[in-house]
Amino acid sequence: xxxxxxxxxxxxxxxxxxxxxxxxxxxxxxxxxxxxxxxxxxxxxxxxxxxxxxxxxxxxxxxxxxxxxxxxxxxxxxxxxxxxxxxxxxxxxxxxxxxxxxxxxxxxxxxxxxxxxxxxxxxxxxxxxxxxxxxxxxxxxxxxxxxxxxxxxxxxxxxxxxxxxxxxxxxxxxxxxxxxxxxxxxxxxxxxxxxxxxxxxxxxxxxxxxxxxxxxxxxxxxxxxxxxxxxxxxxxxxxxxxxxxxxxxxxxxxxxxxxxxxxxxxxxxxxxxxxxxxxxxxxxxxxxxxxxxxxxxxxxxxxxxxxxxxxxxxxxxxxxxxxxxxxxxxxxxxx
Amino acid sequence: xxxxxxxxxxxxxxxxxxxxxxxxxxxxxxxxxxxxxxxxxxxxxxxxxxxxxxxxxxxxxxxxxxxxxxxxxxxxxxxxxxxxxxxxxxxxxxxxxxxxxxxxxxxxxxxxxxxxxxxxxxxxxxxxxxxxxxxxxxxxxxxxxxxxxxxxxxxxxxxxxxxxxxxxxxxxxxxxxxxxxxxxxxxxxxxxxxxxxxxxxxxxxxxxxxxxxxxxxxxxxxxxxxxxxxxxxxxxxxxxxxxxxxxxxxxxxxxxxxxxxxxxxxxxxxxxxxxxxxxxxxxxxxxxxxxxxxxxxxxxxxxxxxxxxxxxxxxxxxxxxxxxxxxxxxxxxxx
DNA sequence: TGTTAGCACTTGGGCATGTTGAGTGCTAAA
DNA sequence: TTTAGCACTCAACATGCCCAAGTGCTAACA
Numbered sequence: 001x002x003x004x005x006x007x008x009x010x011x012x013x014x015x016x017x018x019x020x021x022x023x024x025x026x027x028x029x030x031x032x033x034x035x036x037x038x039x040x041x042x043x044x045x046x047x048x049x050x051x052x053x054x055x056x057x058x059x060x061x062x063x064x065x066x067x068x069x070x071x072x073x074x075x076x077x078x079x080x081x082x083x084x085x086x087x088x089x090x091x092x093x094x095x096x097x098x099x100x101x102x103x104x105x106x107x108x109x110x111x112x113x114x115x116x117x118x119x120x121x122x123x124x125x126x127x128x129x130x131x132x133x134x135x136x137x138x139x140x141x142x143x144x145x146x147x148x149x150x151x152x153x154x155x156x157x158x159x160x161x162x163x164x165x166x167x168x169x170x171x172x173x174x175x176x177x178x179x180x181x182x183x184x185x186x187x188x189x190x191x192x193x194x195x196x197x198x199x200x201x202x203x204x205x206x207x208x209x210x211x212x213x214x215x216x217x218x219x220x221x222x223x224x225x226x227x228x229x230x231x232x233x234x235x236x237x238x239x240x241x242x243x244x245x246x247x248x249x250x251x252x253x254x255x256x257x258x259x260x261x262x263x264x265x266x267x268x269x270x271x272x273x274x275x276x277x278x279x280x281x282x283x284x285x286x287x288x289x290x291x292x293x294x295x296x297x298x299x300x301x302x303x304x305x306x307x308x309x310x311x312x313x314x315x316x317x318x319x320x321x322x323x324x325x326x327x328x329x330x331x332x333x334x335x
Numbered sequence: 336x337x338x339x340x341x342x343x344x345x346x347x348x349x350x351x352x353x354x355x356x357x358x359x360x361x362x363x364x365x366x367x368x369x370x371x372x373x374x375x376x377x378x379x380x381x382x383x384x385x386x387x388x389x390x391x392x393x394x395x396x397x398x399x400x401x402x403x404x405x406x407x408x409x410x411x412x413x414x415x416x417x418x419x420x421x422x423x424x425x426x427x428x429x430x431x432x433x434x435x436x437x438x439x440x441x442x443x444x445x446x447x448x449x450x451x452x453x454x455x456x457x458x459x460x461x462x463x464x465x466x467x468x469x470x471x472x473x474x475x476x477x478x479x480x481x482x483x484x485x486x487x488x489x490x491x492x493x494x495x496x497x498x499x500x501x502x503x504x505x506x507x508x509x510x511x512x513x514x515x516x517x518x519x520x521x522x523x524x525x526x527x528x529x530x531x532x533x534x535x536x537x538x539x540x541x542x543x544x545x546x547x548x549x550x551x552x553x554x555x556x557x558x559x560x561x562x563x564x565x566x567x568x569x570x571x572x573x574x575x576x577x578x579x580x581x582x583x584x585x586x587x588x589x590x591x592x593x594x595x596x597x598x599x600x601x602x603x604x605x606x607x608x609x610x611x612x613x614x615x616x617x618x619x620x621x622x623x624x625x626x627x628x629x630x631x632x633x634x635x636x637x638x639x640x641x642x643x644x645x646x647x648x649x650x651x652x653x654x655x656x657x658x659x660x661x662x663x664x665x666x667x668x669x670x
Numbered sequence: 671t672g673t674t675a676g677c678a679c680t681t682g683g684g685c686a687t688g689t690t691g692a693g694t695g696c697t698a699a700a
Numbered sequence: 701t702t703t704a705g706c707a708c709t710c711a712a713c714a715t716g717c718c719c720a721a722g723t724g725c726t727a728a729c730a
Contacts (some may be wrong), residue, residue: 005719025693039705061693061709097684101496115578139486149484149492151474157484161436235570250574258569324520328520331454337672360722376675378723396681396722 007078008035009045011056014066014074018314023063029252068281071129071293075278075315081209082306082316088116092328102126102333106231109305109329114234116321118312119309120256122232124266126333128301131156131189136180138173138214144172148217152189154333159219164210166189173250179203181216189222211220230262241310251288256308266304269296276326286309295319300333343370344380345389346413348403358398382459385640391589401421403616403646406628410613410650417651419659423451427663429603437461437668439493441566444640444664449569451656453576454644457567461635461668466491466524471515473508481508483552484631487524489668493556499545511546514538524557565597576645586623593641596621604631611654611661616646630654632659635668 012033016024026042029035035042048065049055054070055065066074096110106123113121131152139147144167150158151196183199184192196215203211235256238249257259268285271275276297282290289308296306296317305326307318349369364370371378373400381399384390389405392398419427430447441458448456466487474482479502480663483497485493493627516602518534520529538546570591574583588595603620604612613630617625630653631641640661642653 009539014512023693027693038703039693040705041701044702047695057694061691062711063693078580101494103494134474137470137472137474137486141488146484147492149486151472151482151484153474157494158438158490159483161439181445233592236585236592239585239588248574250571253571257568322705334342359724362722374722375673375676376672379673382724392723394681396679396720398722 002319005035005037005149006045006049009068010049010066010074011078013055013064014070017065022331023058025063028063033213043167046297059306065334069284070163071311071315072283075280079316081275081320081323083318088321089324091116091310092324099130102154110231110233113305113307113321114237115327116325117307117309117318118236119236119307119313119318120234120302121234121307122230122262122266124263124303125229130301130306132266133184133187133189136177136184136218138177139171140168140173143167146214148214148221150218150221160221162217164213172207174208176203176207176214177250180214181259192219196333228259228263232256239307249290252292252308255286256290265294266296266306269294269304271298271302276322278315295322297322297326305329337432339373340370340415340580341380341384344377345384345401345405345409346388348399349405353647354399356647358393358400360398363398378594406650407613407618407644410615413470414651416610416655416658419563419655423656424659426451427659437489441665444660445566445568448570448640448656448660450640451660452642452644452653453572454642454648454653455567455569455572456642457565457601458637458640459596460564462637465636468519468522468527471512471553473512474509475503475505475508479504481549482550483556484552485556496519497552499546499548503545507545510580511538511542511549515549518598527554527557531541563594563596563598565601567591572644583626587643589629590623600629601631601641604629604639606633606637611657613650613654630657632657634664640664
């Protein structure tokens with residue numbers, strides 16, 4: 001058997017199966033694709049493919065379906081990313097051009113991506129390493145409760161309520177606010193952990209403890225709050241794509257609800273700067289996603305966008321959509 | 336037939352069906368509940384109930400299942416709200432006592448409620464009519480782009496990016512900020528629409544247009560941004576509860592994703608201050624929820640909490656959980 | 671008048687059986 | 701290496717059958 005034809009057969013099987021949702025047999029293959037050989041030859045090739053673990057037969061006399069490994073090879077070596085249709089490009093343009101809030105943009109992005117791919121779309125809040133401190137605000141909510149607000153020049157706003165060890169006055173907060181602001185305005189968020197201690201040291205001794213608490217709050221706002229959130233849309237697509245045969249949708253929904261799981265999933269995926277990364281079926285670190293694939297890529301300075309869907313998905317088109325959306329996102333939000 | 340027994344039969348049918356998921360017949364009924372009569376009598380009663388549209392038979396020789404109308408009567412007249420178990424009370428206490436962020440509290444609330452009821456939990460952001468303006472911030476993001484931040488004394492933070500008509504300087508924003516702050520600090524958010532115009536009028540003519548834009552931004556932050564958001568958790572429960580027979584889960588997921596739909600749904604439900612409100616099956620204004628019920632109630636100053644699940648749910652227990660959670664929420668967030 | 675026992679009737683679900691068609695693997699020839 | 705041919709396998713579907721659960725009705729009963 002010739003190597004190129006073998007790949008061609010695999011490609012045909014994947015495409016047909018994705019399209020029809022049914023195991024594909026040798027005869028149907030030669031009819032739909034004009035490979036220049038007979039069904040018997042295809043059968044031989046299929047036997048080899050099966051031996052190599054690239055395809056499998058649900059039962060003795062049914063067609064073959066791709067295995068995770070088969071999809072993997074398909075994605076890595078065969079499929080070429082399809083260009084988006086003009087209509088899709090237009091959709092991306094028009095939906096993402098409104099120059100609004102970061103939150104707004106992200107929300108529209110997931111929506112768009114889920115509609116484009118008919119899958120569940122997920123986006124991580126952008127990394128803001130290079131963001132600078134714009135403003136700091138301390139608001140006294142209760143005698144021992146302070147709301148800490150950190151505003152970056154990128155337009156992202158972080159907030160957190162913290163507990164003060166002892167009663168606090170508005171005056172003290174005013175004072176501390178100007179101290180902090182004077183010293184860290186314009187500083188990179190990423191550098192806060194290094195800068196904050198010295199600011200605390202400058203504060204009057206009687207406020208030192210409060211300052212320490214506030215600094216701690218600011219720091220946690222700077223590194224975690226934003227980057228560790230995700231947004232998603234299109235969960236209804238899960239139900240749609242599995243209308244006939246029951247992929248267990250439950251575990252998938254559970255995974256989607258656990259932000260921690262999704263975040264780990266996304267960050268575990270290599271950050272291939274050339275293109276999108278695909279994680280197929282059991283390659284996923286989470287058991288509930290054994291029948292699902294994730295297609296994701298980075299945008300901006302390292303955060304992820306992507307989709308999640310059944311292993312049986314149209315990889316070329318999906319990958320194209322994810323890549324395109326990520327590019328626009330990078331452009332809009334800046335590197 | 337005696338009226339009280341008829342109701343008793345309906346109650347028994349509902350309870351058995353909720354529990355077993357299977358149509359319940361006359362014989363099984365007399366066995367499991369010690370009504371003092373024979374199955375034949377029950378059959379007669381059932382015939383009457385069916386005539387009144389309270390129960391229905393899937394096919395000729397199967398048991399009966401409650402109709403929407405049957406559930407309605409059950410909820411309105413029969414079921415008495417069950418007290419929560421001690422364990423459940425404890426769960427509510429411990430999970431909601433951490434004195435954190437509003438967002439934090441709400442997030443934990445939906446989680447708790449979904450676990451308590453095994454349904455999808457939904458909570459609307461609290462109405463903050465009585466909240467006072469604590470702070471206002473304008474941040475220049477780009478020459479024509481300003482981030483408007485509004486902080487209330489309740490700890491809620493609203494933010495929005497707006498487009499300025501012409502180039503803007505930091506100095507101008509500084510000036511406007513202090514003007515605004517001086518005039519509206521301490522004002523009720525709900526009163527902003529009345530107060531803001533006069534503030535704008537006080538600004539220097541050359542900044543009047545910008546001030547107008549900013550005021551508009553503040554106003555939209557005050558009335559809409561927070562109250563029109565919802566949080567939800569437990570969508571995976573949808574899949575679980577319908578594992579055997581396929582309630583079309585797709586439309587429900589779609590509804591859940593559309594915040595607008597959910598918001599309307601919640602606010603359309605009467606604001607019965609005495610207890611929880613239930614909307615059953617086709618009573619729901621949204622078609623996709625024809626096989627679902629919503630159990631909700633108000634908390635704080637009018638926002639809603641509730642759950643969504645299949646019509647075949649354990650109403651008494653669910654209602655108890657919703658009510659209990661709402662009470663705690665009111666207590667924590669203050670009226 | 672309401673309740674009960676008895677009985678004929680309906681019907682979905684389970685089961686055993688038969689049939690069909692798609693698809694395979696193998697062999698022998700080209 | 702490819703191909704035609706053929707025996708074989710097996711899920712899916714259909715058919716017929718029986719059974720159990722459940723109903724509605726009628727006639728007797730308290």
